[in-house]
Amino acid sequence: MSSENYAQIRKGGSLLLAWRIENKRVLIVGGGNVAAGRIVKTLEADANVTVVCPDDGLNDEVRYRINQNQVHNWINRNFEECDLENVDMVLTAIDDHVRSREIYYMCKARKIPVNVADVPSLCDFYFMAEHRDGPLQIGISSNGQAPKLATMIRQRVADALPENxxxxxxxxxxxxxxxxxxxxxxxxxxxxxxxxxxxxxxxxxxxxxxxxxxxxxxxxxxxxxxxxxxxxxxxxxxxxxxxxxxxxxxRARSRIILVGAGPGDPSLLTIKAMTLLSQADLILSDRLVPAAILEYAKGEVRFASAKSGSEKTCSSDVSQDELLNWALEALEAGKLVVRLKVGDPFLFGRGGEEVLFFKKRGWDVEVVPGISSSLSAPLAAHIPVTHRGISDQVLITTGQGTKGRMPEIPEYNPMRTTVVLMAVGKAKNLSELLLDRAYPSDLPAMFVENGHRPNEKIVRATVGDLGEIVERENVVSPATLVIGRAVDALLIDEEQQG
Ligand SMILES: C[C@@]1(CC(=O)O)C2=NC(=C\c3[nH]c(c(CCC(=O)O)c3CC(=O)O)Cc3[nH]c(c(CC(=O)O)c3CCC(=O)O)/C=C3\N/C(=C\2)[C@@H](CCC(=O)O)[C@]3(C)CC(=O)O)/[C@H]1CCC(=O)O
Ligand SMILES: NC(=O)c1ccc[n+]([C@@H]2O[C@H](COP(=O)([O-])OP(=O)(O)OC[C@H]3O[C@@H](n4cnc5c(N)ncnc54)[C@H](O)[C@@H]3O)[C@@H](O)[C@H]2O)c1
Known part of the structure; x- marks a missing residue:
C-alpha cells in the first residue's frame, strides 16, 4: 500500500468534536467577562447551567442572565468543593490562579472534564471561536496559540459564507x-x-x-x-x-346572483335580497333602483350607464354589455357580485338573458325573486287582480314589445284582469288594440305610477281613453296599467257594505 493514498498524521492537535451537553449539569465558577461568554455558549448547547460567584463579583451581563432566569441555578458565594456534586462539566473563569488549580485537581479526582480559563495546560478541552447560523456551527481553534487570531479568522469565515x-x-x-x-x-x-x-x-x-x-x-x-x-x-x-x-x-367566493329589488320600497325587499346586498363586493344596479334600497349595499355599487339616447335601436344593449363585463371581471377577481334589478329578475327583467350570458362563460347564476310591480302595483291601487265572480285569471303583458311592436293580446274575457307593464309610451295604440280585441270602451282601467314609492300616483281611465288620460294627467313611467272589472271590485264591495 502506498502511503500517499492516506492523510498524513499531524501531531499536537486537539480533537475537534461537537460535544452534546443538552441537559448536562455544567458548573461555571466566576461571574466576570469570561464566565459571561461561557454562559452563552453552554446555554446555546441546551445545558443545565449553574453559576457559583458572590453577588458583588457578577458583571452586568451575568447578573442580567441570572435575573432573566436564563441560568438555571446561581450560588451566591465563592466556590466550595461540594459544588462539584453531580456535575458533568466544570468551567472556571476566576481571577485567582491558586484557586483555579485547586478546582482543577478536585475535578480530576472526580473525573469531571474541566476547562480552566487562565491555565491552558490544565484544560481538558478548549473553547473555540464560534460562528453560528441556525444549525450551522463553525469553530475556529488556534489550539491555545492565538485566541485573538482565532477570533479574527472566525469573522473572515463568517463574512465569506453564502447568506442563507x-x-x-x-x-x-x-x-x-x-x-x-x-x-x-x-x-x-x-x-x-x-x-x-x-x-x-x-x-x-x-x-x-x-x-x-x-x-x-x-x-x-x-x-x-x-x-x-x-x-x-x-x-x-x-x-x-x-x-x-x-x-x-x-372561485369559492366568486358568485353571481340576480336579485329582484321589488317595486322600490325597501321594506318590500326579501330578507335574502337585503342580506346579499350587504354581503356583495360589487352591486351592479339598474338605474331605476331607488337610493333607499342601495343604502343596504356595503360593497361597490355601479350602475348601467344611462341609455345613451343615440339613434341606435340597441343603445341600451351597449350599457348592458358593459355591465355584464364588469360582472365577469369581478367574478374572475374572486368577488361576490349582485346584479340588482327592479321588480322580479325574470318578469320582463331580461334576467334570463343574463343567466345565459354567464352560463356560457362558465358561471352559474343564482336568482332571488323580487316582488313584481305587475302584482304589487294593483295592490297599491286596491285592486285584487283575481276576485271571486269578477276575475279568475290575470294576463301580464308589456305595452312595448321588442322593437316597438305591440304585444299579442287575446280576445276580451270579462273574467280576466289585464296588467300592462311599460304602458305609458304606447297608451293610445294600446287603447286601439284592446278595442280591436273587443274590450269594452268603458271597461275601467287604472294607471299606477311609481307604485309603493313616495311619489306614487294613481290615475283612473277606461279602455277607450287611455291615450287622452296619459296626456291630460301627465302619467309618466314607470307605470303599471290594470284593466278589467277587478279595478272596481273593492269599490263595489265598499258601496255594498255602506
Ligand atoms: C476562542 C475563544 C473562545 C472562548 O473563550 O469562548 C478563546 N479565547 C477567546 C478570546 C480571547 N482570549 C484571550 C484574548 C486576549 C488576547 C490574547 O491573549 O490573545 C482573547 C481575545 C479577545 O478577548 O478578543 C486571552 C486568553 N485566552 C486564553 C488565555 C490563557 C492563556 O493563553 O494562558 C488568555 C490570556 C489571559 C491573560 O493573558 O491573562 C486561553 C484560551 N482561550 C481560548 C479560547 C482557548 C484557546 C482557543 C484557541 O487558541 O483557538 C484557551 C486556551 C482556553 C479556553 O479559554 O478555552 C475566545 C474567542 C471568542 C470569540 O470571539 O469567538
Ligand atoms: N480563556 C480566555 O479566553 C480568557 C480570556 C481573558 C482572560 N482569561 C483569564 O480568565 C480569568 C477570568 O477572566 P475575567 O475577564 O472573567 O475576569 P473578571 O475579573 O472579570 O472576573 C473574575 C470573576 O471571578 C470571580 N471569583 C473570583 N474568585 C472566585 C471564587 N473562589 N469562586 C467564585 N468566583 C470567584 C469574581 O467574583 C469575578 O466574578 C482571568 O484569570 C484571565 O486571565 C481567560
Whole structure:
C-alpha cells in the first residue's frame, strides 16, 4: 500500500468534536467577562447551567442572565468543593490562579472534564471561536496559540459564507428526516445517502434554502425512482398547484346572483335580497333602483350607464354589455357580485338573458325573486287582480314589445284582469288594440305610477281613453296599467257594505 493514498498524521492537535451537553449539569465558577461568554455558549448547547460567584463579583451581563432566569441555578458565594456534586462539566473563569488549580485537581479526582480559563495546560478541552447560523456551527481553534487570531479568522469565515447557508442546512435537515420517514429500512442506507448527496450537489445552496414543505414533498416523490429533478422543475409544479389552489379559493367566493329589488320600497325587499346586498363586493344596479334600497349595499355599487339616447335601436344593449363585463371581471377577481334589478329578475327583467350570458362563460347564476310591480302595483291601487265572480285569471303583458311592436293580446274575457307593464309610451295604440280585441270602451282601467314609492300616483281611465288620460294627467313611467272589472271590485264591495 502506498502511503500517499492516506492523510498524513499531524501531531499536537486537539480533537475537534461537537460535544452534546443538552441537559448536562455544567458548573461555571466566576461571574466576570469570561464566565459571561461561557454562559452563552453552554446555554446555546441546551445545558443545565449553574453559576457559583458572590453577588458583588457578577458583571452586568451575568447578573442580567441570572435575573432573566436564563441560568438555571446561581450560588451566591465563592466556590466550595461540594459544588462539584453531580456535575458533568466544570468551567472556571476566576481571577485567582491558586484557586483555579485547586478546582482543577478536585475535578480530576472526580473525573469531571474541566476547562480552566487562565491555565491552558490544565484544560481538558478548549473553547473555540464560534460562528453560528441556525444549525450551522463553525469553530475556529488556534489550539491555545492565538485566541485573538482565532477570533479574527472566525469573522473572515463568517463574512465569506453564502447568506442563507444556515437556512439551506435546516431545509436539508428537514428533507433528510422526511426521507428517513418514507424509507427507514436499514438496507436502504446506500440508496438514501446516494440520493441525498446528489440533491446537495446538484442543487445550489440558494435553491436548497428556498425549499418549502410542498416542494420538499414533491422532491421526495422522486426518491423511489432514484431521480433528482431540477429545482426549477419542482418550482414549476409547486407553483401551478399553488395557482390552482388560489383559483379555487377565489372561485369559492366568486358568485353571481340576480336579485329582484321589488317595486322600490325597501321594506318590500326579501330578507335574502337585503342580506346579499350587504354581503356583495360589487352591486351592479339598474338605474331605476331607488337610493333607499342601495343604502343596504356595503360593497361597490355601479350602475348601467344611462341609455345613451343615440339613434341606435340597441343603445341600451351597449350599457348592458358593459355591465355584464364588469360582472365577469369581478367574478374572475374572486368577488361576490349582485346584479340588482327592479321588480322580479325574470318578469320582463331580461334576467334570463343574463343567466345565459354567464352560463356560457362558465358561471352559474343564482336568482332571488323580487316582488313584481305587475302584482304589487294593483295592490297599491286596491285592486285584487283575481276576485271571486269578477276575475279568475290575470294576463301580464308589456305595452312595448321588442322593437316597438305591440304585444299579442287575446280576445276580451270579462273574467280576466289585464296588467300592462311599460304602458305609458304606447297608451293610445294600446287603447286601439284592446278595442280591436273587443274590450269594452268603458271597461275601467287604472294607471299606477311609481307604485309603493313616495311619489306614487294613481290615475283612473277606461279602455277607450287611455291615450287622452296619459296626456291630460301627465302619467309618466314607470307605470303599471290594470284593466278589467277587478279595478272596481273593492269599490263595489265598499258601496255594498255602506
Ligand atoms: C476562542 C475563544 C473562545 C472562548 O473563550 O469562548 C478563546 N479565547 C477567546 C478570546 C480571547 N482570549 C484571550 C484574548 C486576549 C488576547 C490574547 O491573549 O490573545 C482573547 C481575545 C479577545 O478577548 O478578543 C486571552 C486568553 N485566552 C486564553 C488565555 C490563557 C492563556 O493563553 O494562558 C488568555 C490570556 C489571559 C491573560 O493573558 O491573562 C486561553 C484560551 N482561550 C481560548 C479560547 C482557548 C484557546 C482557543 C484557541 O487558541 O483557538 C484557551 C486556551 C482556553 C479556553 O479559554 O478555552 C475566545 C474567542 C471568542 C470569540 O470571539 O469567538
Ligand atoms: N480563556 C480566555 O479566553 C480568557 C480570556 C481573558 C482572560 N482569561 C483569564 O480568565 C480569568 C477570568 O477572566 P475575567 O475577564 O472573567 O475576569 P473578571 O475579573 O472579570 O472576573 C473574575 C470573576 O471571578 C470571580 N471569583 C473570583 N474568585 C472566585 C471564587 N473562589 N469562586 C467564585 N468566583 C470567584 C469574581 O467574583 C469575578 O466574578 C482571568 O484569570 C484571565 O486571565 C481567560
Amino acid at each position: 447557508i444556515g437556512m439551506a442546512i435546516s431545509k436539508v435537515g428537514n428533507l433528510r428526516q422526511k426521507l428517513r420517514d418514507i424509507d427507514s429500512d436499514y438496507e436502504s442506507s446506500k440508496k438514501r445517502m446516494g440520493w441525498m448527496i446528489r440533491v446537495c450537489k446538484e442543487w445550489s445552496l440558494n435553491e436548497l434554502a428556498n425549499l418549502d414543505d410542498k416542494m420538499t414533498d414533491l422532491l421526495l416523490s422522486f426518491y423511489s425512482k432514484d431521480e433528482v429533478p431540477s429545482f426549477n422543475s419542482i418550482v414549476k409544479v409547486a407553483r401551478s398547484t399553488e395557482d390552482v389552489n388560489k383559483d379555487e379559493e377565489k
